[in-house]
Amino acid sequence: MDQGAPTAKRGPALDRILTLELVRVTERAAVAAARLRGRGDEMAADQAAVDAMRRELNRLPIHGTVVIGEGERDEAPMLFIGEEVGSRRGPKVDIALDPLEGTTICAKNLPNAIAVVAIAEEHSLLNAPDVYMDKIAIGPGYPEGLVDLDRPTGDNVRALAEAKGVPVKEIAACVLDRPRHARLIADLRATGVAIRLIGDGDVAGIIHVTEPQQTGIDIYLGIGGAPEGVLAAAALRCIGGQMQGRLVTNSDEQRERARRMGIDDINRKYTMAEMARGDVLFAATGVTDGNLLAGVKFSAWSISTHTVVMRSSSRTVRWIKADHQDMEKFDDAL
Numbered sequence: 001m002d003q004g005a006p007t008a009k010r011g012p013a014l015d016r017i018l019t020l021e022l023v024r025v026t027e028r029a030a031v032a033a034a035r036l037r038g039r040g041d042e043m044a045a046d047q048a049a050v051d052a053m054r055r056e057l058n059r060l061p062i063h064g065t066v067v068i069g070e071g072e073r074d075e076a077p078m079l080f081i082g083e084e085v086g087s088r089r090g091p092k093v094d095i096a097l098d099p100l101e102g103t104t105i106c107a108k109n110l111p112n113a114i115a116v117v118a119i120a121e122e123h124s125l126l127n128a129p130d131v132y133m134d135k136i137a138i139g140p141g142y143p144e145g146l147v148d149l150d151r152p153t154g155d156n157v158r159a160l161a162e163a164k165g166v167p168v169k170e171i172a173a174c175v176l177d178r179p180r181h182a183r184l185i186a187d188l189r190a191t192g193v194a195i196r197l198i199g200d201g202d203v204a205g206i207i208h209v210t211e212p213q214q215t216g217i218d219i220y221l222g223i224g225g226a227p228e229g230v231l232a233a234a235a236l237r238c239i240g241g242q243m244q245g246r247l248v249t250n251s252d253e254q255r256e257r258a259r260r261m262g263i264d265d266i267n268r269k270y271t272m273a274e275m276a277r278g279d280v281l282f283a284a285t286g287v288t289d290g291n292l293l294a295g296v297k298f299s300a301w302s303i304s305t306h307t308v309v310m311r312s313s314s315r316t317v318r319w320i321k322a323d324h325q326d327m328e329k330f331d332d333a334l
Contacts, residue, residue, distance in 0.1 A: 140240025
């Protein structure tokens with residue numbers, strides 16, 4: 001079966017109360033990770049976020065299956081692909097998650113580490129293998145098909161500038177700072193656009209295109225993780241925008257892994273809607289301060305968190321600044 005075109009019958013839309021319940025999931029994971037910010041221990045921060053997120057997910061009234069997670073089944077105690085979470089007494093749903101997107105960022109206490117999770121109706125999220133994905137993304141308000149993964153970089157940038165009504169030099173592109181992007185970066189510089197290079201966190205990088213006035217990012221390009229691509233597509237489905245992705249495999253083992261996960265056409269170009277279908281809920285909480293989300297703040301009497309939570313069916317976006325004053329109760333939950 002081609003995973004890009006699920007044909008299962010849709011169930012009822014997700015209960016809207018889950019939108020706010022999802023906030024607690026990312027809040028708990030973000031706080032757990034934030035306690036280890038700047039300590040230089042990526043694994044400890046990631047594990048703390050995983051443990052906190054699993055506990056909260058298991059409190060939700062859902063029968064959830066992790067389709068984008070922390071690894072394969074034999075890598076437990078991470079939230080592995082295929083793991084079932086929730087109370088098992090609610091709707092069957094797909095779950096994509098990254099309890100700590102930007103483990104290196106958190107360990108070094110750099111900007112834009114987040115805890116993120118998406119929930120969709122069963123068989124709605126692309127079950128992407130843990131390989132690379134070539135991606136392009138822009139924010140809302142542009143004609144459909146304005147940019148395309150198969151077009152030259154310069155053509156995409158010029159089309160975006162024309163649609164935005166600005167010179168190319170006023171367009172800003174976000175790219176992961178990796179050696180594999182040397183040619184891409186050179187092509188972008190040749191057009192005259194500004195480039196923001198990021199060390200990690202391409203879910204956050206893609207989400208940034210939805211608020212260019214705040215983040216200064218108009219377009220995201222380049223190769224990052226395929227699971228992160230699905231999470232970003234879920235966010236864009238809710239908030240608006242365009243995205244395309246294509247798996248990048250470097251070995252027979254990776255191609256076989258993709259086939260085992262139901263992907264028949266390894267060269268398929270996925271649209272945003274093919275990566276995240278149906279009714280989608282998405283939440284992200286800042287771990288460290290970033291362009292869109294403030295990081296967790298600790299004081300003697302409270303813990304402050306900043307979360308964005310979205311829903312595709314209503315195109316609702318909520319920004320939630322929470323002040324958790326019952327410190328003892330919060331710590332017991334962790």
